[in-house]
Amino acid sequence: MSIALKNIVLVVQATWSGESLDAVVETVSIDSRSLQNSSHTLFFALVGPNNDAHTYIKDLVHSGVKNFVVQYIPEGCAGKANFLVVQNTLTALQDFAAYYRSTFHFPVLGITGSNGKTIVKEWLNFLLSPDFNVIRSPKSYNSQVGVPLSVVAINEKHNLGIFEAGISTVQEMAQLQKVIQPTIGVLTNIGTSHDEGFVNLEQKIKQKLLLFEHVSVLIYQKNKVVDQCLDPAIQVFSWSFEDPKASVFIFKKQTDAQGTLIEYRYKQNNAAFKIPFQDNASIENAISCLMVLLHFNYDSTLISSRLALLFPVEMRLKLKDGINNCTLIDDSYSSDFQSLKIALDFLESQKKLENKTVILSDIFQSGLSNEVLYAKVAQLILSNNIHRVIGIGHTISEFKDRFQNCITFADTAAFIDNFETLEFANETILVKGARSFEFEQIVSLLEEKTHETVLEINLNAISHNLNFFKSKLQPKVKIMVMVKAFGYGNGGLEIANLLQHHKVDYLGVAFADEGIALKNGGIELPIMVLNPENSSFSAIIHHQLEPEIYCLKGLHAFLKIAKQKNLQHFPIHIKLDTGMHRLGFEKEAIPELIATLKGNPHVKVQSILSHLATSDDLVHRDFTISQINLFETLSSRIILELENHPIRHILNTSGISNYPDAQYNMVRLGIGLYGVSNDPLEQKYLENVGTLKSVISQIRTIAPGQSVGYGRKFMAQSTTNVATIPIGYADGISRGWGNGVGFVIIKNKKATIIGSICMDMLMVDVTAIDCREGDAVVIFGEKPTVSYLAKKLKTIPYEILTSISQRVKRVFYR
Incomplete structure (x- = not known):
């Protein structure tokens, strides 16, 4: 990005005050803490219900930032930087992003719906990246702020965009449409999320469809309500489980322990693919991806091979083993009313333990008054049969009486000070808090300490x-x-x-x-x-x-x-x-x-x-x-x-x-x-630096004729003890190391890898090894060495080392 300030003044309809309109902007920022802010940063001082970025401008000027979009010039800052004064900085950010988007001319997928947006986006990125330079929304940047920040990341190397758009009420999507300017539309599942922001389902659908006003094609699941709301001028590419008249008809889906086989008819031809998922949401999301691949004229063989490799998208909500036989649901980085509903639904699905506790911080960005908001939260807690509520924050403490069996603390530190008195045992605990409350400290206290995969x-x-x-x-x-x-x-x-x-x-x-x-x-x-x-x-x-x-x-x-x-x-x-x-x-x-x-x-x-x-x-x-x-x-x-x-x-x-x-x-x-040399003589003088370790998660015994892993690539010829290790190709272990080619070290003995290496785990034959669950496993180190693995996999040690995912914890020692 390199845009003269004088051009931006026109785009955002600003009044300029400052040093020079010839200044060039190269980056956009809304975060005053970012160390990437520089003299060529354009800082948008956004104003929210709990924060006004104008208060940070003086410090930013002192640190060298020269260009600001503001609603007013803070006292003492006039003449010290370039200020573009507008009525609303958020609108200005969106207008700027819309202008920037208009300077690029490649296909852009716009994704919206009630559920599945982020998963479909991440899967499409995975499926299309081999053939395109993809720019996509980071994480779940689908909001009024997130979308423009996603779009301004486009650069000249990109030739395909994938952006998701989320709305919670009327008059939001029209602005996002101007920013994304999608050429291809994808409508995912329409559910009940954000219902309270709309009069009825029809209004919500019509608002979401505004994203697709100017697309060349809309991809969606054929639905009577959606069909009634569609503009007849929009070209559609539909799919259905029930209507053979849809562009793509799904006539069979069959689920087994390994996943789901989906058979479909397109242009009078039948084809099939398999995904490693059984749940309906994943099936629908995978079909949305299928439709995009078909629209791009991928052949059925390539589609099948790529969809078979789909993976779980890690969301913020995580299920973990807790202390004292508790089950822990970690949603410790967000606190809004909509995501609380999702988290409580997930909590309800965990029926392992009867008692349920919710640890909840103050709730932000609800758009409701505190009186209305916490009345709704209390009703939600009540309807989900929560046995105990622990509130953390000054605001939720003020509404403590709205909840049954509730104790509150002013802040996280006060909770930690009283942790030993709260007696967590034999219950499911949902930990849900805004990032500012640093609830990861609470998760650390409640999480069962286990061995990890480490380098x-x-x-x-x-x-x-x-x-x-x-x-x-x-x-x-x-x-x-x-x-x-x-x-x-x-x-x-x-x-x-x-x-x-x-x-x-x-x-x-x-x-x-x-x-x-x-x-x-x-x-x-x-x-x-x-x-x-x-x-x-x-x-x-x-x-x-x-x-x-x-x-x-x-x-x-x-x-x-x-x-x-x-x-x-x-x-x-x-x-x-x-x-x-x-x-x-x-x-x-x-x-x-x-x-x-x-x-x-x-x-x-x-x-x-x-x-x-x-x-x-x-x-x-x-x-x-x-x-x-x-x-x-x-x-x-x-x-x-x-x-x-x-x-x-x-x-x-x-x-x-x-x-x-x-x-x-x-x-x-x-x-x-x-510690790696191509010279065997020199190698003797070098010391091994990295040792990749894990543990045995589970050991099972299988009978002759039974199989292990995806595709049943390993079939037991005799009674076999199988150990599962929590490390897979997502951690950097080549799939070529599986199916009997490679091994790990357990109890100083080789344990052959059997079956295909999975995304997050691999299985080994431990029939001849006296081992237990929790025992240490060495993937590489002194034996086998990285060089040995590279030779067997016909690659180089560089690839082995750099492939180890950063999700694998590094432990440094002397």
Whole structure:
């Protein structure tokens, strides 16, 4: 995004006051706490029932923010920044987003309905991402604020949008339609959510259908009430379980323990697909996804293969084991009337324990007076047969008498102080609170402490490996350590802190956000960003990162910003392409590169670098030598012309060992730090850094002829003891490691993985191992090593390490 302030003034119909209308806006923010706020941020000071962002403007001006959309200029701020004064900042945000959306011309799916919006959106992103660069709403950003914030994240690389829109009353959808401007509509299930905001069901449907006024096609489940509300001019693509006249007729669904088989007819042809779900909501959501794929002309075979891989979308409401035989429902990050109803429905479905307790904070964003709101909440609690209510917050405490068997506390701290007196046992507990109440502390107290799947990181081993490679360096040669991709999957900030302690010279990251996270975490070492996008240059400058520049377009873009900011000798790194043919200036571009840089006061060439394609394979030694020679020629020419003495570096981990004469002024240490080498002799001197561990969740015995896992890929030939381990491909374990190929270590013995690896778990044969539920399991570490897994899976250790999901807890130890 790069939009002149003078254009935005017209878009939001503002009165301007300030320094310069020529200022350029690159990002939009509504959060005064965001560390990404900069001089090119446009801050919308939203006003809500409990907060007025105008109160934070003075601090934002002091921190360097220059551009604001406001309803009034706060006292003492006039003349210190650019202010666009409007009647309503929320409307201005929406108008700005609508303008920004209109500058892009690719297909956009608009999704609305009562239920299933977020799941359908996330599934469609998964299903379509192999073929499109998708921009979608983050999480459940479907509100009057969330939708515009989602839309302004579009960039030039996207060629498909998926945005969800949620409304709770009339006159909301028309504004969201202007912002999203969908070309394809998807209407999900119409239920009773938000009914109180509408006169009747027909009004609610008509309001939701406003999103689709200008779509080329509307995808929906054929329904008489919806059909009556539809504009006849809208082209529809419908599906139905009952009406054969629908575009797609679902004529059979069959559910078993593995999921649901769905058979359908489209254009006189029958086809089928299977999903790993049995519930009706998931079935309907999957069919909505099917319809989109059909609209995009995917063939039935590809549709079937992709839908079979659908996964549960983790929502905020989670079921956990609690202390003292309790069941815990964790909905500790939101507190509004509508989501309370959903949570109570979920609570009611848990019939394991008779007694039910609700821990509830003050409720926000209801649109009702407190008197009306808490009368409704009390009635809702009563109708759900809740035995005990624990209210936390000043407002709910004022309405304590509305509830039966209710105790209240002023804040979370007071609850924690009295925790031992509350006696939680043999009950289902719903914990529901606004984020500001930090109810995660309550969940931590109530949650049963169990073993977890963890990646243990040995910091001593990292120190050892660093010193091993340092010992190979010539005197005064600097070392840059790569901590990109979350420290090769091991944990970026923690490892960066250790490297800072060891006083390495540079850190390397792939993208700006990785470097920003390190800087925000207190890292003071210089950080080079290897693959900076032009849109990130302002953030790079703001956080004092150092960009790698690899093409003339990127150089001119950076110099433009550097000139605007009046930078002096800002450090940049020039990447040369010596044969990798991935990124970098080629030989032909060197004269223009030199001409552009020569005499430019805004930047300083801090280093010149290139990358070796085959430093780990001595079969290609001649090619590597040719790369080094070309690097010498090109870099020497640049140095001579610029009369500068930058750092030069071309060696990676393998290069340090195999080409010691090309160390120049600095080397870049990557995978070697994490204990992996391509040289078997060198590997002996490195220490293992990461050990991926889990536990046995359950052990069962199956008879001959019984199967394990999806697709029945494993069939027992004899009585077999099967252990289930809570780690799967969503955690980074390749599905290719299943079905007898791979193994884990239990009690120092190999346990073969049987059946297909699931999203969140895998199963192993423990017939010959004396083990129990809760016993430790090693997936990789000293044995099997990451290199062993990579060899068997015909990949590289980098992929194994970086594939470990960040949902796997990292535990660092010395």
